[in-house]
Amino acid sequence: MTNQTQSTKGLDKQGYITTPYSVSNIQPEFTAVVDHTISSLVASFGERLHSIYLYGSIGRGDAIPYCSDLDMSVVFTSKVSEKDVLALEHLSEDIAAKHTVITKLDFDPGEHSQIIQPSELYRWQFWLKHCCCCLWGDDLSKEFTQHKPSFDIAVGLNEDLSDTYQSFLSQTANSQQIKSISKKILRAAYLLIAPQDNTWHHNLDDMYVSSLPYYPTYQEELKTIFALTQNAQTGSTLSLDSCHRFITNIANQLLGSESIDSDPTA
Incomplete structure (x- = not known):
């Protein structure tokens, strides 16, 4: 960078x-x-x-x-x-x-x-x-x-990720809802690393690219989530299911119960 x-x-x-x-x-x-x-x-x-x-x-x-x-x-x-x-x-x-x-x-x-x-x-x-x-x-x-990138901003904008994700899981989501939650997850993941990356991107493509080096154990999950922000179909909830551990990790970081380097699979 x-x-x-x-x-x-x-x-x-x-x-x-x-x-x-x-x-x-x-x-x-x-x-x-x-x-x-x-x-x-x-x-x-x-x-x-x-x-x-x-x-x-x-x-x-x-x-x-x-x-x-x-x-x-x-x-x-x-x-x-x-x-x-x-x-x-x-x-x-x-x-x-x-x-x-x-x-x-x-x-x-x-x-x-x-x-x-x-x-x-x-x-x-x-x-x-x-x-x-x-x-x-x-x-x-x-x-x-004015603001500089910070963890406080990540929390301020996305501390509701856990509740939003749980609500999403409790329903039969359509393509628009899947696309929306995928965007929220990707933005949350990026905002957590923005202070270290010394960037502030506004579009999802750049957020995805910048996030990849910071989540080495979650490359496939990031790829799946980014793909869903571009083209989600009704029924693709199963794709998000494969990202559950990553999403939970991001949500926990925002709630202060995980470090950014934490790997819940360990």
């Missing part, structure tokens, strides 16, 4: 994480669905909306029409209720059905008063600062500090 430039490493000269998300990066093919989503959120929630943020491949400008998701974080001025969650789900389904250029639409809702708490430094505050760009409303990211 020593021959990488700072830009390809995802860090600036001081080692802080750079943010490749911008409204100007939105490709023309996705402008209509982004605009429709913003107007629909405003119409549905009005004054209860504080701000709307874009993340993922569309925000980076490397989305693939008819293959990529649209991902947005939505900040509310008051507590997010079950009714709000259901309304967001309805909007998601309706907009995705009308704009087939995206495969699905995901909303991550949060409450302003919670997001600004010190306890959210490595989760919401990091997320809005380095993983999003503001589309509408008052940009909270301007108030938050």
Whole structure:
């Protein structure tokens, strides 16, 4: 990794994480669905909306029409209720059905008063600062500090991996759910080694390549998980079953019960 430039490493000269998300990066093919989503959120929630943020491949400008998701974080001025969650789900389904250029639409809702708490430094505050760009409303990211890669960030973004994985195992998953959990596992594995690798990648291909040297006993598992992030089919849960020990190891590291070099097969 020593021959990488700072830009390809995802860090600036001081080692802080750079943010490749911008409204100007939105490709023309996705402008209509982004605009429709913003107007629909405003119409549905009005004054209860504080701000709307874009993340993922569309925000980076490397989305693939008819293959990529649209991902947005939505900040509310008051507590997010079950009714709000259901309304967001309805909007998601309706907009995705009308704009087939995206495969699905995901909303991550949060409450302003919670997001600004010190306890959210490595989760919401990091997320809005380095993983999003503001589309509408008052940009909270301007108030938050810059970060360098750290174990705290890995935990802040993925400490729910164990619960998410257990929930996944308890259901009959479709291809979209398998792809989603595979992405989460790969990102979690990468974020754990990012401080040592001295990188901060935003796309799965680079995360996979950077992770390989740090998990020598789990090469096949990483290969399987990466393949599922690209092309998961309903029924490919069996492929993830072969990765169970690796996934459990990653989840335990995030919970502080395993070291990064721990091998549960030993």
